[in-house]
Amino acid sequence: MLVSQVETPALIVDLDSLEENLCLFKEQAEKTGIAMRPHFKSNKCPAIVHKQIEYGAKGITCSKVEEAEDLIDCGIKDVLIANQIVDKGKIASVATLAGRCHLGVCVDNAKNIDDLEAAAAVQDNIIYCLVEFEIGMNRCGVTTKEELYDLAAKITAYPHLRFEGIQAYAGHLSHEEDFEKRQSASDEVEKKLTEAKEYVESKGIKVKEVSGSSTGTVFFRPKGSVYTELQAGSYVFMDVAYGKLKLPFKHSLFVLSTVISTENNKIIVDAGRKSAASDQALPIFLEYPDIPAKVSEEHTAIPKENRDVLVGDRLHLIPGHCCTTVNIHDSLYLVRKGEIVDRVAISSRGKSR
Amino acid sequence: MLVSQVETPALIVDLDSLEENLCLFKEQAEKTGIAMRPHFKSNKCPAIVHKQIEYGAKGITCSKVEEAEDLIDCGIKDVLIANQIVDKGKIASVATLAGRCHLGVCVDNAKNIDDLEAAAAVQDNIIYCLVEFEIGMNRCGVTTKEELYDLAAKITAYPHLRFEGIQAYAGHLSHEEDFEKRQSASDEVEKKLTEAKEYVESKGIKVKEVSGSSTGTVFFRPKGSVYTELQAGSYVFMDVAYGKLKLPFKHSLFVLSTVISTENNKIIVDAGRKSAASDQALPIFLEYPDIPAKVSEEHTAIPKENRDVLVGDRLHLIPGHCCTTVNIHDSLYLVRKGEIVDRVAISSRGKSR
Numbered sequence: 001m002l003v004s005q006v007e008t009p010a011l012i013v014d015l016d017s018l019e020e021n022l023c024l025f026k027e028q029a030e031k032t033g034i035a036m037r038p039h040f041k042s043n044k045c046p047a048i049v050h051k052q053i054e055y056g057a058k059g060i061t062c063s064k065v066e067e068a069e070d071l072i073d074c075g076i077k078d079v080l081i082a083n084q085i086v087d088k089g090k091i092a093s094v095a096t097l098a099g100r101c102h103l104g105v106c107v108d109n110a111k112n113i114d115d116l117e118a119a120a121a122v123q124d125n126i127i128y129c130l131v132e133f134e135i136g137m138n139r140c141g142v143t144t145k146e147e148l149y150d151l152a153a154k155i156t157a158y159p160h161l162r163f164e165g166i167q168a169y170a171g172h173l174s175h176e177e178d179f180e181k182r183q184s185a186s187d188e189v190e191k192k193l194t195e196a197k198e199y200v201e202s203k204g205i206k207v208k209e210v211s212g213s214s215t216g217t218v219f220f221r222p223k224g225s226v227y228t229e230l231q232a233g234s235y236v237f238m239d240v241a242y243g244k245l246k247l248p249f250k251h252s253l254f255v256l257s258t259v260i261s262t263e264n265n266k267i268i269v270d271a272g273r274k275s276a277a278s279d280q281a282l283p284i285f286l287e288y289p290d291i292p293a294k295v296s297e298e299h300t301a302i303p304k305e306n307r308d309v310l311v312g313d314r315l316h317l318i319p320g321h322c323c324t325t326v327n328i329h330d331s332l333y334l335v336r337k338g339e340i341v342d343r344v345a346i347s348s349r350g351k352s353r
Numbered sequence: 354m355l356v357s358q359v360e361t362p363a364l365i366v367d368l369d370s371l372e373e374n375l376c377l378f379k380e381q382a383e384k385t386g387i388a389m390r391p392h393f394k395s396n397k398c399p400a401i402v403h404k405q406i407e408y409g410a411k412g413i414t415c416s417k418v419e420e421a422e423d424l425i426d427c428g429i430k431d432v433l434i435a436n437q438i439v440d441k442g443k444i445a446s447v448a449t450l451a452g453r454c455h456l457g458v459c460v461d462n463a464k465n466i467d468d469l470e471a472a473a474a475v476q477d478n479i480i481y482c483l484v485e486f487e488i489g490m491n492r493c494g495v496t497t498k499e500e501l502y503d504l505a506a507k508i509t510a511y512p513h514l515r516f517e518g519i520q521a522y523a524g525h526l527s528h529e530e531d532f533e534k535r536q537s538a539s540d541e542v543e544k545k546l547t548e549a550k551e552y553v554e555s556k557g558i559k560v561k562e563v564s565g566s567s568t569g570t571v572f573f574r575p576k577g578s579v580y581t582e583l584q585a586g587s588y589v590f591m592d593v594a595y596g597k598l599k600l601p602f603k604h605s606l607f608v609l610s611t612v613i614s615t616e617n618n619k620i621i622v623d624a625g626r627k628s629a630a631s632d633q634a635l636p637i638f639l640e641y642p643d644i645p646a647k648v649s650e651e652h653t654a655i656p657k658e659n660r661d662v663l664v665g666d667r668l669h670l671i672p673g674h675c676c677t678t679v680n681i682h683d684s685l686y687l688v689r690k691g692e693i694v695d696r697v698a699i700s701s702r703g704k705s706r
């Protein structure tokens with residue numbers, strides 16, 4: 001079937017561009033010797049994850065227990081939940097999932113470590129723990145090397161937990177548009193983490209992994225970086241927000257839309273915020289990238305002026321934010337040169353528990 | 354089950370507040386003699402729709418063909434799709450659905466009217482058409498009374514279409530925070546529409562319905578208003594954006610969340626933009642309504658300071674925008690005085706076709 005025959009709005013992925021992005025990330029990983037552990041939050045789609053593994057990813061990062069379950073059900077063997085899991089029911093689920101793959105979680109307080117050990121002991125499984133270290137994002141995580149060491153030591157003392165290393169996601173740098181600032185702040189992060197790691201290791205605890213980094217900072221990680229795993233997610237698709245950073249990754253994700261009205265000197269399509277998320281930036285049309293769009297729930301409009309567009313024509317929206325866009329669609333079409341190759345489930349859509 | 358036992362994030366609706374909102378809208382409709390045709394886009398949930406019908410709604414408004422199908426499957430007998438349907442496949446679906454209920458659609462161009470008649474004729478069903486009239490929102494719709502009359506006359510001449518009246522949604526006023534401005538602009542809309550209606554009727558075509566108005570302007574419709582149907586949707590739930598208007602409706606929709614970290618002098622919960630939509634306004638905590646929150650995909654944070662909150666505690670987020678929030682959840686819990694009464698499907702979640 002041709003893309004032009006699909007009912008709209010529809011989420012489509014251009015496979016040629018997607019594969020170029022997968023290649024670029026792979027080359028960077030090979031050049032620096034840092035492993036790829038891409039973040040599931042950006043695609044929530046096992047068909048894309050299997051391509052990431054095929055292109056060299058050692059494992060996957062996700063945010064939620066439900067996402068981890070979906071990934072493990074789809075055959076992924078190495079999953080990191082990059083979050084604190086504190087609810088007793090969810091901790092029990094984590095302990096169960098730990099029997100089915102190499103499962104990591106993040107921690108930033110002592111009581112949570114006790115709870116994880118208790119649940120893992122009941123099932124006699126091993127949970128791999130990374131201590132979250134706060135490196136400027138001002139969200140979760142401990143802030144001093146001493147606290148980091150204390151939690152690492154606590155984990156190490158337990159029989160059903162393994163201290164895997166440090167989670168250090170510098171989300172505050174992801175969308176910094178100033179190249180110099182992004183570069184120098186990334187260097188600062190490397191320095192802070194190197195110090196913290198050396199401190200913990202000087203006291204006899206091996207820090208195996210340092211996991212983090214996003215699409216905006218992947219190319220700032222040098223050979224010999226303190227990071228051992230890169231968690232970039234949006235690089236597969238890109239979006240308007242990341243487009244501003246002029247990275248070498250290509251837009252591969254689009255919301256296909258149909259023109260439903262050309263009244264009032266406007267071109268108005270049948271897709272809005274409920275199809276192309278706009279929480280980080282407004283969507284733009286691939287066909288008219290320089291024209292700011294007016295966006296409502298189910299409509300996007302640009303001035304018509306002398307543009308030769310008719311009711312019924314198709315246009316492609318580049319989502320403002322890819323992660324929240326996949327989270328409103330149940331499936332996406334994989335497309336190669338205008339032909340639909342497959343329709344695949346976004347099976348972790350809405351999985352926020 | 355108690356609300357405190359639900360795994361988070363979870364969407365919950367307080368039934369007492371919801372019913373107060375339903376009563377208020379009903380009283381306003383009775384006082385003015387204007388019928389209620391609430392908008393489905395805000396709840397996408399048939400269990401809520403059946404309550405709206407129980408509280409006097411004559412029918413329902415929706416945006417999409419897929420939503421209309423869901424509503425009709427759930428037994429609703431009078432549905433208006435307040436949009437232009439231009440795709441041939443979708444027009445065929447509309448013609449089919451028209452055999453199952455009183456089905457209205459909006460039009461703003463002549464060619465579309467031809468296509469609707471052709472499809473309705475094939476199935477020998479009747480489609481009810483409202484001409485969309487542009488009253489300041491600058492989106493779809495004709496702008497002059499002459500164009501309005503021409504399209505009405507075209508519809509009237511066809512055997513499988515019925516001219517039902519005028520669609521006039523003043524979305525640009527919905528969130529106008531200045532009471533005086535909202536009031537005077539609403540009066541302007543009434544004036545413009547009265548003129549347009551009188552013109553069409555003076556030329557011999559009866560305008561049965563004038564449909565429109567939103568949560569922000571429902572109380573500006575006087576007895577004897579030109580409007581015959583009110584399409585308000587958000588009034589059932591409210592949200593942060595509508596909260597700014599100081600309307601008498603109550604917040605009834607919340608995203609229940611769990612505190613996962615109290616590091617860095619922050620209270621950080623396990624719900625963010627992927628659970629509480631932030632496209633019109635950022636979510637706020639019911640418990641701390643005056644503290645601006647920092648929101649990311651799966652986290653919301655406020656300063657901890659001397660607040661007595663522990664990891665594991667539950668907090669309620671008021672979504673920034675209710676319509677886009679229900680569009681990311683598959684179901685919601687109906688709650689009465691802290692007890693869960695039912696879990697109901699948001700069966701039109703993601704239905705944007």
